[in-house]
Amino acid sequence: MKRTALTARWVVGHADGSHRLFRNGTVVVEGTQVLFAGHSFDGEVAETIDFGDAMIGPGFVDLDALSDLDTTVLGYDNHPPELKGRVWPQSYMQAGPREMYTPEELAWQKRYAFTRLIRNGITTALPIASLFYRAWGETAAEFDAAADAAADLGLRVYLGPAYRSGNLVVGTDRKIGFHYDEARGFAGLNEAARFIDRHENTHGGLVRTMLAPDRIETCTPELLRRSGALARDCDVPIRLHCCQSRLEYDLVVQQHGKSPLELLRDTAFFAPGTILPHGLFLSGVNGITHEAPDLDILTASGAALAHCPLVMARSGKVMHSFPRFRDLGVTIGMGTDTHPPDMIQNMAVGVMTARIAEGDATKVRAADFYDAATLGGADALKRPDLGRLAAGCAADLNVIRLDTPEMGQVIDPIQTLLLNGSGRDVSDVMIAGRFVMRNGVIPGVDAMEDQRRAQAQFDRMVAQYPDRTLFHPRLDQIFPPSYPLG
Secondary structure (H helix, E strand, O other): OOEEEEEEEEEEEEEOOEEEEEEEEEEEEEOOEEEEEEOOOOOOOOEEEEOOOEEEEEOEEEEEEEOOOOOHHHHOOOOOHHHOOOOEEHHHHHHOOOOOOOHHHHHHHHHHHHHHHHHOOEEEEEEEOOOOOOOOOOOHHHHHHHHHHHHHHOOEEEEOOEEOOEEEEEOOOOOEEEEEOHHHHHHHHHHHHHHHHHHOOEHHHOEEEOEEEOEHHHOOHHHHHHHHHHHHHHOOOEEOEEOOOHHHHHHHHHHHOOOHHHHHHHOOOOOOOEEEOEOOOOOOOOOOOOOOOHHHHHHHHOOEEEEOHHHHHHOOOOOOOHHHHHHOOOOEEEOOOOOOOOHHHHHHHHHHHHHHHHOOOOOOOHHHHHHHHHHHHHHHOOOOOOOOOOOOOEOOEEEEEOOOHHHOOOOOHHHHHHHHOOHHHEEEEEEOOEEEEEOOEOOOOOHHHHHHHHHHHHHHHHOOOHHHOOOOOOHHHHOOOOOOOO
16 A cells, blocks of 8 residues: 655644644555654655645544534524524424425535535534424435535545424414424434444445434434434434523423433433533523533533534533533533534634633643544544544544744644634645545535535525514515615
8 A cells, every 4th residue: 555654844643642743743644544643754655745834633523513504694693583583483384394405405515515624624524404494304315415425525424314303483472382293203213224224334434324313302202212222222423412502401391390411311312422512501500590410410421522612602602611521521522513614713712712611711721622623523433543643543634734924923833723723724634545635625626616506505595584484574674784785
């Protein structure tokens, strides 16, 4: 197999259980694996690529990676959600929810989103999409297409269609309630099981599978129970959005008389590869007065948290707190969960919000969040071959330019990256020993044409909002401009 040496001003290698910085370092790749990371490789190589004033580091692991056209922008300034189409009115539910994208559009937008992940240095992704504009859950057909797209682009993924047994609805009195169709949830779980059978560990190991029940408040206890059992039987990760909002927490307590984490414990949901985005609302935190042993349940479960600081901060929410979970031994990985899927920006916001939450800048360091974006995600997936550059690990890496005027001065590349960097500084990405992006270019991808197509597709979806929004207001009333139009 061909040996290629990659050199740069900085290399983030791995030794003795932690990352190590090597000034003027070398990474040697042989086939799909790393052969060496450090200084002074004395073996023969077929090719040397010098990236100069840059940092070569392990690829980012995104545990909550956006895989559609982002709808965050629709809720940025437009509140409350029950008046802006983000909670279905009962009239829409009774008429029968519909798909707002065609099957072809759903397949294309996953491929489009995968290119954005690569562009931002993400090498392993667990896709997430909104169900607000879906008839109910995701389909196996769109994920069959997603598996092909990921393999073609070279992205390492864990795939599984999202399913649910219920949905929030709002009546004309503006009160939020639920609509349940448990049989539909079980059908979604069965479809997810068949997807696992077809796709687990395919395309040379690039495509793996997972279970993706939507959100804890949209799953009945029996669906949670069956999902956890299937995850254990199939030995695949299972991800469930949990403890992400005050509304979710209150609705779970209202319906079940217990906290979200108590519900997961009592339904035997937890499996070895459980991943919980976002972990912000637990007993005694963020105004939660319900008494429950949430922290004890979380630590005993072995579940990992997928921390998505950027999308949460956009809505005024922060984790309380990153250092507390870290010190309790909870595995913390990172997710982007929005556009752009900029892991560097997420790490930067994560440091800032953690320090604000603690009121103490000494409690977290840049390295804590770089660890979460690499090692934490790999540990959540039980993949010691990911998230680090060491002999025998997967040759998944990114190259980040340090010589741009915006980057400023460098004394330590990790700290400078979180101060001044962004995903736009990623120049090259390798996955399983293959360059999937070189000098900012993904082979076969016309980024500007994709952007035009994405905008047109998004506009067609937004135009459908009035009939699925309470009282059916005009589009300009649902999404008013920031200033009056001239």
